[in-house]
Amino acid sequence: MKIHEDTRPQKKQCLFIAFFCWICFPLLVTSSSAQTPQIDQWKAALNTKTTDSMRLHLLDKICYAYHKRSPDSIRFFSQKALSIAQKLQSKLAIAKIKNHFGASYFFQAKYKEAEKYYQESLNLFKEISHKLGTSVAYNNLANIYKQQGAYTKAIFYYQRGLSIQEKANNLRLMSVSYTNIATIYRFQKNYQKALEYNKKAVDLKKAINSQRGVAIVYTNIGMVHGEMKQYSLALEYLQKALTISQQLKLKNPLVFNNLSYIYSKLNQLDSAFFYAQKGLRMSIDIDDIKGKTISKINLAHIYFARQKYTYAIKNGEEALTLAQQNKRLISIKNISEVLFKCYMKLGSYKKAIESRTLLIQAKDSLFNLEKNKQLVEIETRYETQKKEQQIILKNNQITLLKKEKQHETLLKYTFVGAFISLFFLGSLLVMFLRLRVSKNKQLIIQNQQLHDAETKLTKAQLNEKKLLAETLKKELEIKQQQLASKALHIIQKNEILEKVKESIQSLKKDNKVNVTQLARLVDSGIQIDKDWNNFFALFLEVHQGFFDKLKGISDELSDTELRLCALVKLKFTSKEIASILGITHGSTSVARHRIRKKLSIPSDEKLAKFIDDL
Template structure:
């Protein structure tokens, strides 16, 4: 019976974290350096390279470092832009070692986006260029990335071939860190194939190098070793390694690894029949996952705001320089005019004509400056709109997360009720307790509070405008329905979030429509979006 409950609990975990994966997050920047300071430092280094040196390789390195920083924050578009700037400096010279690193980094960005075709195209170019330059280090890295791409697509034979070639190169180079990482990658492939003994052997080889390094890599390999024991049915040993990973993650304050360790502990305790501990660790994993997402979103917004402010200051400085040039030109013109009046009175008429022409040119220049300023403001407005769209996408993902979570809890509740209704079973009391606990969780409104906070940040005036448009006061339920329609969600999705039937949603939409000054031919969703 305990094994049955363990399988049921693991199914729940796999629904919430499919295929044992987690959201791809960067390291916890708040525990080390503030994103704004890091950006300013890298930007200053790039500007210094541009102003103090004509060496294009140094400028390309500055763009490369900025691109790598954007990649760690999940700002993939900005990362690709910086890498392309670097390639422009190098002139796309495949014989330049820095070109190989740039190509490899671009491939990593596309791999993070699961665009395997483009990622492998860049990794293959890196591989060929490395062979041509006899650069075994970059060749080993390119093969490792190709193996990772094949593994993500389930092409395990190809993945193993690439990783084994990469391992041989690292061994030839005497690169112990590269060997450790490749051992771990090979262990991951064997784990996917269900060959847990082989997986453990490779994870253990990686751990021999990473032991007591107090690094994120050590935490990761400890979790992997714990997984291999758990999947072989050795729960006690699996628990020991996962607890070690949790302890080290706490010391390093690594949110991603904390989430991973708690999630693995939840699975282990579920299989051991300790469902209370399994539930506690599952809740903690969800808590760290939420904190990790908030941290990444905060870091991204901070950096985007810093970039915007930096660009704005640069534009202001450039404008002041142009104004200074105009002022200097006016002063020179005045001296010429005074000199001309004092020395050559005879050509006064000609001089006045030239002066009028100069004024016209200045006016035209000012008009061009004004147009440039308007164009700059338009660009700034588009950037702000993109930021709002980013947060709107985050809010939509959050609302879908609510929907998915509620559906999972409802399905589990119904399943457990059916089990209670069956005869000849002595687990009714326990099942009823679980049903009560799940129903209690469904009544919590914490998610709605967080949803309201996110929504008000993106659409601060929406609720106020919607309330003013209605002659009769709108109920909280009608305001919630309006907010979900503003996110362009379907009736089915809204029904899942509000925990009602789709028919109830249609009735609620009809009642809300009657309270609003909306044309009969206009869609209610379009009306909400245009508010």
């Protein structure tokens, strides 16, 4: 679970848009259901209003009412408003409409298009010297850069908007700027700065008697303390926010969801469940998809903690559907993790694998997104430093020009003397350069000769190493062939001894003895035993230190087990090893198991690979 679903909540990012429209006309929107009749009334009034200015005012209201609800509707009515504004040649109206266009794309996360319209809006506000509109445009651009992770650039634009607001002493917009800056510092995990700016925002909200604003900032402060794992302080501020919200009858699921998170962290599951349910009901009432998703995730975690895995899966699957529809990667990651745990507990391994795959994909996407944000941040810092350096360079150039003018008169009087001095120095320099060139030529010739000699020596050394490597390679191939030949002789020996065994068994049956033949078979077996000794002597030449390494790991290995390890090293099959050692295939498997145990080889690693790596 996370203390908040999306580290850049759009609601707070667009407060400047809201305040801008609030200043243009008084409007209080309590919920989406309450807005719909008003929007319908304004639409109907469009047909009754006779003047363009009145229709333009209504279209402005309608566009604002559709913020965060229907970006396509914003663009539809903004286009109508733009036609009227262009007809009236009102740059202020056009600037406001460009702001609406930018907002419509912002809510759809189409930041390139949003930046284009916000920049056009900023240029128009500057052109007509509209200070308030200019500050709003700066903050809207900052919201885009915040979304893209360009935090340095975002703070730069927030500060530019804030400077205008401070000069105008607009406490309301100043408080929103402080809130947005605090949010960025929280994203950067600079919690002390985040608390500092949030407290500035609270003071201004209280000064303008905005209890709703105080509740929002208290929620933000609670989130900061939650991320700092200061859960007591987090509960204190979240409870303050909840009290104010209830007094004002505000529907803010974020408070309930964060309270649920904190109580879960404190393992107070009953309280966590209570606030998660409250948050869910409130999110459903106001059709808050994001709030509904977070509530479902919280409930899934709580049910998992209570070992009610079926209920946890039900809520988790519903949250996952909402998160996937709205492409919320953090929510997808969080819920995939709890679903994976639930399915594992229930033994639904196929479903668990699907959830695990989804979790890995979400983590990879978030990792790539974070890397892209870091790149954007680095590029932004580079551009900022480059601009600062250009300003410094320009100032230096101006200073230099001033000094040049001051010394211009002096230079005129000293020009002749300087010319003579330069001519004399130039003559000396030419002589020096000629001498230097001559010495450099000699040095170049000597260096070339030295280089040629070193090149020849290097080639000779390389050829010598190449010949040595080829010789060693041939020797190794010969020894490998000899090892294979020795192994074949051992196999033949075992076959002879097997025939001896069969002859003995035959003697028991018919009491017929062919002593001469039996003696010859035994002699052959004894002779091939010498080949076995030769085989291991040759093996040690090819694989020096092999047995020492094995004994260094475990000194409990028997001679037979050491022989088996050598044959595995030579990549003989189990059947061939059994024939060489004169044992059954089953005995070979038992011997391999004993070797694994003595060498403490992990169960997921093959014996052949372990021995081959020695």
